[in-house]
Amino acid sequence: MSEIPKEEYIEKCTTACAGCTSSLALRYVLKAAGPDTVLVVPACCTSILQGAYPKTAFSVPVYNIAFAAAAACASGMSEAFLSMGKKTNVIVYAGDGGTVDIGIQALSGALERGTDFLYICYDNEAYGNTGMQRSGATPAGARTTTTPGGKTDAKKDLDRIIAAHNIPYQATATPAYPKDLYEKVKTALATPGPSFLHILIPCPPGWRISSDMSVTVGKMAVKTGSFVLWERKYGELTISSPSKTAMKRRAPLRDYLSVQGRFKGISDKAVNELEQAIEKNITQLTKEEAGEC
Amino acid sequence: MLMVATGNKAVAAAVKDAKPSVVAAYPITPQSEVVEKIAEYVVSGEMQARYIPVESEHSAMTACIGASVTGVRTFTATSSHGLLYMHEMLHWAAGARLPIVMANINRSLGPGWNVWAEHTDAYSQRDSGWLQFFVADVQEAYDTTLMAFRIAENTGILLPVMVNLDGFLLSHIIQSLDTVDPGDYLPPMELPHAIDTANPAGYGTLTGPQDHFRFRWEIERAMRNAPAVIREAEDEFFKRFGRKYGPTDEYLCEDADVLILSLGTLGREAEVSVDILRKEGIKAGSMRVRWFRPFPELNFGDRELVVIDRGYSFGFGGVLADSIRSRYHDASIYSVIAGLGGQEVTYDDIAGFVRDRKMGEEFWFGVDA
Ligand SMILES: Cc1ncc(C[n+]2csc(CCOP(=O)(O)OP(=O)(O)O)c2C)c(N)n1
Ligand code: SF4
Numbered sequence: 001m002s003e004i005p006k007e008e009y010i011e012k013c014t015t016a017c018a019g020c021t022s023s024l025a026l027r028y029v030l031k032a033a034g035p036d037t038v039l040v041v042p043a044c045c046t047s048i049l050q051g052a053y054p055k056t057a058f059s060v061p062v063y064n065i066a067f068a069a070a071a072a073c074a075s076g077m078s079e080a081f082l083s084m085g086k087k088t089n090v091i092v093y094a095g096d097g098g099t100v101d102i103g104i105q106a107l108s109g110a111l112e113r114g115t116d117f118l119y120i121c122y123d124n125e126a127y128g129n130t131g132m133q134r135s136g137a138t139p140a141g142a143r144t145t146t147t148p149g150g151k152t153d154a155k156k157d158l159d160r161i162i163a164a165h166n167i168p169y170q171a172t173a174t175p176a177y178p179k180d181l182y183e184k185v186k187t188a189l190a191t192p193g194p195s196f197l198h199i200l201i202p203c204p205p206g207w208r209i210s211s212d213m214s215v216t217v218g219k220m221a222v223k224t225g226s227f228v229l230w231e232r233k234y235g236e237l238t239i240s241s242p243s244k245t246a247m248k249r250r251a252p253l254r255d256y257l258s259v260q261g262r263f264k265g266i267s268d269k270a271v272n273e274l275e276q277a278i279e280k281n282i283t284q285l286t287k288e289e290a291g292e293c
Numbered sequence: 294m295l296m297v298a299t300g301n302k303a304v305a306a307a308v309k310d311a312k313p314s315v316v317a318a319y320p321i322t323p324q325s326e327v328v329e330k331i332a333e334y335v336v337s338g339e340m341q342a343r344y345i346p347v348e349s350e351h352s353a354m355t356a357c358i359g360a361s362v363t364g365v366r367t368f369t370a371t372s373s374h375g376l377l378y379m380h381e382m383l384h385w386a387a388g389a390r391l392p393i394v395m396a397n398i399n400r401s402l403g404p405g406w407n408v409w410a411e412h413t414d415a416y417s418q419r420d421s422g423w424l425q426f427f428v429a430d431v432q433e434a435y436d437t438t439l440m441a442f443r444i445a446e447n448t449g450i451l452l453p454v455m456v457n458l459d460g461f462l463l464s465h466i467i468q469s470l471d472t473v474d475p476g477d478y479l480p481p482m483e484l485p486h487a488i489d490t491a492n493p494a495g496y497g498t499l500t501g502p503q504d505h506f507r508f509r510w511e512i513e514r515a516m517r518n519a520p521a522v523i524r525e526a527e528d529e530f531f532k533r534f535g536r537k538y539g540p541t542d543e544y545l546c547e548d549a550d551v552l553i554l555s556l557g558t559l560g561r562e563a564e565v566s567v568d569i570l571r572k573e574g575i576k577a578g579s580m581r582v583r584w585f586r587p588f589p590e591l592n593f594g595d596r597e598l599v600v601i602d603r604g605y606s607f608g609f610g611g612v613l614a615d616s617i618r619s620r621y622h623d624a625s626i627y628s629v630i631a632g633l634g635g636q637e638v639t640y641d642d643i644a645g646f647v648r649d650r651k652m653g654e655e656f657w658f659g660v661d662a
């Protein structure tokens with residue numbers, strides 16, 4: 001394993017909320033990618049936290065694009081760089097809404113076409129930019145401003161949708177495990193063709209946690225099995241070591257839910273359903289890793 | 294090189310000769326032939342471009358935006374619902390000051406499904422910051438597409454350009470076509486704000502009211518520069534390749550008492566109508582408007598105007614008629630709405646509009662009793 005470089009590509013004064021793990025994740029993403037990188041960012045928190053014109057808090061070019069459009073923009077950019085013989089990294093950094101909802105068509109198209117880029121979905125499980133409305137990635141039972149009684153539908157299974165595109169490299173990560181995240185970005189960028197990274201982003205205002213808890217909550221997501229860390233290279237799945245360790249003795253799901261204000265008042269039935277979904281996901285991933293499916 | 298081609302193939306040939314680096318496109322009737330032909334050119338090696346067969350028009354325009362901002366020449370083509378599906382990104386392309394060139398094959402909008410010529414698609418993008426041209430024959434489709442790259446990429450403009458061709462009436466008719474080698478008529482594209490990783494910047498970041506307002510004014514300033522730039526591109530085209538173009542295409546206008554104004558292929562029909570009317574002693578002329586945005590300065594004197602619109606602003610009026618009325622308050626206009634959804638409008642019909650004109654009124658051809 002290589003050391004995480006000291007260079008910073010995000011200046012200290014971003015307009016992110018205190019405790020934002022998305023900016024933390026992006027910090028590692030850019031460390032792994034280096035300066036010959038262009039970020040493509042659709043409407044989302046990131047389009048705010050980079051700062052206002054004429055300044056920018058990032059020391060790589062950031063191309064802001066409309067909400068539905070990130071993957072298509074990256075497709076055009078990547079092909080243009082290819083036409084010039086340049087190797088510049090093209091990285092989409094998009095929220096869950098811009099990925100699982102409005103942007104999914106463009107994303108699916110770009111993956112199918114084999115676009116040479118890295119698409120990162122940082123998943124704070126809601127529309128942060130517009131004030132914490134539900135997204136397709138909001139888990140069942142979570143309260144958002146448009147699901148004030150708790151979401152009744154399950155979280156959309158983004159990773160399996162992406163997997164169906166059979167891309168060369170796909171992984172999950174969270175900045176609570178920065179080394180794991182850093183290595184996955186490195187691998188993604190070293191793999192030709194499309195790569196996809198799904199990063200879980202505990203979000204203090206959205207999840208109703210205190211800002212000093214966001215990294216801890218990210219760890220709890222992994223320890224309870226709510227979010228499993230793995231990578232799939234050319235179809236071969238490996239569960240990553242933090243999740244391997246967690247699976248030996250999983251932390252109780254209730255611990256993870258009870259620290260978050262958004263799950264306040266969640267019914268026992270909803271908790272059971274979440275438990276079952278976790279069981280099912282882990283079983284499937286374990287089987288896949290063992291080559292049983 | 295002399296050949297015969299459809300309007301669509303003429304556009305594809307112009308794109309090949311302009312040598313863009315990236316073409317991103319999605320098919321729609323009656324545009325499909327343009328993107329099929331370009332795909333063929335790319336596969337055969339006649340064109341070096343990267344062809345991105347995107348999954349929607351929203352993505353086609355967005356991929357052109359992503360490519361264009363790296364500083365390379367880009368092209369796409371669409372029609373009708375495809376154009377409207379791009380709407381959000383059309384504003385983006387203009388706002389981002391990207392010289393993307395697009396052919397739009399004019400077609401009506403549903404419901405009901407109708408694939409024939411109408412200008413409603415282009416009219417509906419009137420205020421998006423795109424330059425728009427309307428062409429009337431195969432040769433003009435080729436020439437205007439070539440000129441569009443030069444105009445869009447002029448550093449005094451840096452705005453996207455749409456070349457409009459009537460669906461089927463021009464996209465699918467076969468006429469003779471003389472292609473050229475543009476040579477340095479099209480210099481390499483130089484985008485002052487191209488993405489440069491050695492010089493990182495934020496593009497389209499959160500922008501306060503003052504700067505935003507200034508950026509909109511700069512778009513308008515480019516529009517105001519455009520007439521001189523377009524004229525220069527047209528004059529230079531004439532010098533090099535011998536074909537003359539301008540803001541309008543005029544036929545027997547000088548001594549005319551009544552002018553027929555129209556866009557696209559209707560203007561060609563109108564020329565025949567003028568011949569018929571002149572034989573009857575009616576001194577008519579045809580003034581086909583080629584530039585729609587920026588809208589050209591026109592000189593009518595005190596002549597009567599019969600303005601034919603193949604599209605409409607519901608609750609208001611014919612769009613070309615209203616553009617003229619709002620610029621030239623004293624103009625005496627007979628507004629004719631004709632040809633929607635591919636309705637046949639012959640030169641005899643147009644001669645009839647002129648004979649029966651009722652100045653100051655609006656007439657819906659084939660619908661009004
Ligand atoms: C077409 C369109 N619809 C709606 C919006 C408003 N909008 C901007 S960002 C956003 C939500 C973004 O959510 P997500 O992608 O999850 O990213 P986050 O804000 O959480 O970082 C919405 C609804 C928009 N910009 N464009
Ligand atoms: S809302 Fe959440 S994801 Fe968005 S900036 Fe704040 S903490 Fe970060």
